[in-house]
Amino acid sequence: MGTDIPLVWYLVTALFMFVMGGIGVVVRRNPVVVFMCIELMLNATNLTFLAFARYQIASAQTPEAALQAAMSGQMMVIFVMAVAAAEVAVGLGIIMAIFRLKNEAGLDDMSTMRG
Amino acid sequence: MTGPFANVWLIVALPLIGFLVQALLGGKVVQTLGPRFGRPAMGALAVLPIAAAFAVGLDLTIKLAQLPPESRTAVVTLFDWITLQSVNVPFELRVDTLSMTMVLIITGIGALIHLYATGYMAEERDYTRFFTYLNLFVAAMLVLVLGNNLVLTFIGWEGVGLCSYLLIGFWYKDVANSKAANKAFIVNRIGDWGFTLGIFGIVVLMAANKDSLGITDARWMSFDVILPYAKDLLAMYPGWATAVAVLLFIGAMGKSAQYPLAIWLPDAMAGPTPVSALIHAATMVTSGIYLLTRMSEWFLASPVAMAIVAGVGALTALIGAATAFGQTDIKKVLAFSTVSQLGYMFIGCGVGAFYAGMFHVLTHAFFKALLFLGSGAVIHAMAHNQDMRNYGNLQRYLPITFATMGIGWAAIAGIPFLFAGFWSKEAILGPAVNQTEAVMLGPLSVGQWAGWVGFLVAAMTACYMTRMMALTFGSGPERWRLLPAHSGHDDHHGHDAHGHDHGHDHHEAHADEHGYFMTDAELEAAHAAEPHEHHHELDAHHKPHEVPVTMWLPLAVLAVFSLGWVGALLYENSAWKLKYWLFPAAKKAAEHAHDGPVATWMLIALSFATSLGGIALGLWLYWRRLPDWEGWDLSKWNPLQKASQRQFGIDEVLGDGSVKAGAAVGSVTWAFDRWVVDGLVNLVGGLGRLFGGVVRKAQSGYVRGYALLMEIGVVAIVGYLLYQIVSAGGAR
């Protein structure tokens, strides 16, 4: 990897994003923003996957093994993005349905069921 | 499935077949043949299986008696049921002296009561439904006593509970009956809770020590495997064993109606009278005593548990007897008397005289079934009015009922030598006061005290039973003829004159006046009459008639068995010796027995004094009149009597719980149920509720809150994992 940025930096950045997202989920009250925080967490995992994939290429003994290992991680990222898109569609649909029923969608108002 | 006892399965199968016939064909047959022929046909089909089971039981008992005493135990495995690598629970029945004694009681008295019920329920619309439940009950009860492992016993235990629940609520259109049924069901759950935990305790003890005890038989949940090791287990874990014994006793308290779990039994009288006689006097309520006797080796090693049994028994005997004085409903008197007599049986068990407890189970089954069936005959003759204050001078109209019930009364009052009750009572109280069999708990001898309380209760029993007999049959005025004049004073008891539609509104309106809601059985009297097609009101022109032969014949048979010869035959010093029949090992021990401080002649003199004194007092007070202090006008009752009528508030305190007693009394029944649901939670433990409440608080409804808890969980888990691996010095 030579003078490249070491793997750990990627991992730390990703973990930082992940933790920030996690904190955001707990402190924010707008469902859209909360969902954006979750997206941030998903993106952190994507970054992790890509960094690891890159690292696998660098550390594999044979080109075949390198290809196979790297491809797994990269495919994973593509699937995560696809799934995240599907989740967005569903999530926004639910938020829209709530808007239609009560014209606002504060998360803390969504607590009629408890106990 | 070979050997002399191979056909023991018939005993369980016959009532079960009867149940299936009633359930599947009953309605059809009655429909095709019409009620006139269909009902007697189905009635006969209900009685026959029980009678046949009795015959099989008798045959097996005779075979059993021919064996030498030490080998009078046989286990018949019908089929393998649960087989795993470490445990085997076959469907196995146990034929031994104890189980066969119970089988004979259940099927013998069961057959008579079925016969009686064919007459008593003759006009009932749901005739076959009644016999469906009743046959199922007998089958379940037989599984309970014949089962050779804890699982089967538990199935029978739950089965009889279910049938009892269904039969109490038989007239389910009546809300009060459903309530009584629910009360019985719920209180029994508390008992079952103890029983289940007790079973779990035994299973855990056995499972954990299987290897160290060297138990190779995979059937380690069976009695014949558990009991021989009881002593070893007890020696190893005295605390555990005591806990198990106490938990089993809690189960017995629920089924056998011991205070404070007795509150369901009086309400259970809402069911039809044959049910009261069979289930709530003769058989099901004695399954607690059966359980204790079956597990007697376990109990004997735990003085604390024995003291608790004797103490609870004495307390129950006393409270039950005291409460019976204040009851005006004839079935309630008998209900409390049953509670009191069950207390007696537990005194017997608690002082170590388990055979005496079983002895009393036997005699009590006869005379209490007799009394209940007799009261049923009286109720039948009095247009389903159960208030003794509306009776009087019935000896003129119901001579057979009077004569047979008179024998039952003499038996329960304990008139010496001539009647069965005396013998079994002696068998309990003698060992109790003499401490011949008891285990001492330090310096305190709970058993001895329980024995003296037993004598006091004997006098009380004689007195309140005389009261019941005198008010019903005594040669006073025929008080139902005065009814219309009285109904204006006191709606509580004139309600029959008002017709049926007043129900709850009525008693809610007047409830405060009485300070207590109408008992369920009283409500039953008003409501239950409805299904009867030829019902008429009890009024001045009513003329009681003696009951039909199907109803008095069982009375006569039971009366014969309530006489003294039964007791004399089975008493310790006589030829049959129930004690050595049930416990062959006791015979050797008896040779070293020594006399206690109280000589036999003194005990007999005491019995004379208590029974005759009680009877004399009762006759003097009640034979010729209904005294004012328990008349129709409740305001003239003296405080003691009133307290007794209200069951000393026990039912209220337990039943009403946190709901302020007396407030909104009209809805007490409803509030009771609400309380029971919450109250059960209380019983599970303040802890449980507190804990549930804390969890509930945490369940704030906020997504953020949930996410936060998840994150805390993640941090805890990941943190723990990393801490582990780091403290382990890197990887492995």
Added chain:
Amino acid sequence: MSYQPIPTIDWWAIAPVSIVMVTGIVALLIEMFRPNRNNNTIVAVSLVGLFLAGLSVVPQFSMPFGSSFGGMVVRDYLGLVLQLLLITVCFVAFLFSEPYLREKRIAFAEFYQLALWASAGGMIMVTTENLLMFFLGLEVLGIALYCLTGMCRQELRSEESAMKYFLLGAFGTAFVLMGIAYLYGPTGSLRIDAVSIAVASDQPHFVLMALFGFGLLLVGLCFKSALVPFHQWTPDVYQGAPTNVTAFMASTSKIAAIGALIRVLAAGAPLVSYWFPIMFWVAILSMVVGNFAALVQKDVKRTLGYSSVANGGYMLVAVLAHVQAPEKVSLASTLFFITGYGVMTMGAFAVVSLAARDGKEGTRFQDLHGLWHRAPFAAGCLILFVASLIGVPPTVGFFGKMFIFNDALAAGLLPLALVLAVTSVVSAYYYLGIIQAVFVQEEGAVKNESGRPQAGLNLAVLLCALAIFGISLGAENVLKFMAPAEDGRQPVAERTVAQR
């Protein structure tokens, strides 16, 4: 550059999932071309499709076990039994959903396709040893369930629960993904047994990473299986979702998640000493919290929600016993219990769904009063289901708990066995509350004229009741079926490692 050879395609292994998926697409197409509010053709097609899928599972029991598609699809006992169970659960849910959806005035359009796809997702989860496939199955199941939960669009509760489920579900997914990333990182493999590869590599920081990833993966699975402390969505979502969806979700989601958990925990065997205490406490907390919290509930669906948490705890005990002593304890009792749980839960919720009428629905305890008179058959069967949930002998529930109890003792997990015994006694009280509500007709209680049972519902209830009877009577044989001599006794992890 050379490529991996194209593996031979094992059509049978993917047949059940494919059939269910395709049935969902067909149902969608029918809905598109015949946009009818209540289109019974969809129901018929879905039932036939499920039946075919079930048929395609059965012959596989006699086929050689092993993995195909490079470990993406696995054929083994666990997977086949759970697939069959998932199909059955979906079938029963469809049977009683039809009258419920009519009463509740919900269009048929969404339910059938989404439920089919959710089932397919669950089936993928239990038949794969590849983390990518696992993730896809999880999301197919999850996203379909989010939509289903919010299906009743005129009810705010339904939407609220959908929102909670969606946000928390996506949140949980993030942890699963991060976990997978850290399992993938050191090994370059997306196989479920990446842990053992990492351990085999003998590099301390690899093991550290794998352990970190494994922990996060467990979190995600605990969330899906509704185990404490990741259970909080359960009661809210169960309460808010339409009852037929609740029933479907309670069974499908739990079965799939526990199935996946079994594989993941078995694959984590090399690190068992690290994670075992965690799962041990999760099991205890689930049983205790689930049962005690259920005591204080006033809503039947919430009660059943907490009961589901507790049942998850029981299942975890069985799994842990298997992982702890694989040579002594087979997976049979786990499978037995899951099967029983699926049947009991479907039956109980089917009866509770009778409380719906004319577009409204009340699920508090008092809303069930008098159900006995309107629907005696269903109410009678409810006794059976509840008795089984309590564990009254000789029902499935009793045998299930007894087998687990036995397993826990055999594996030397006495504390778990004791907690199981005590908490299941506690559970009797709230379960009895349900029976009481159905059978008592209180004066002063809400008179709720709930729906009368229809053929579909009665059939569903009857099927569940018969299944309970059947399994109870043949407990022995069912258990033997679940643990065939060689396969069941062999822990999943060993076999996978051997195949590599």
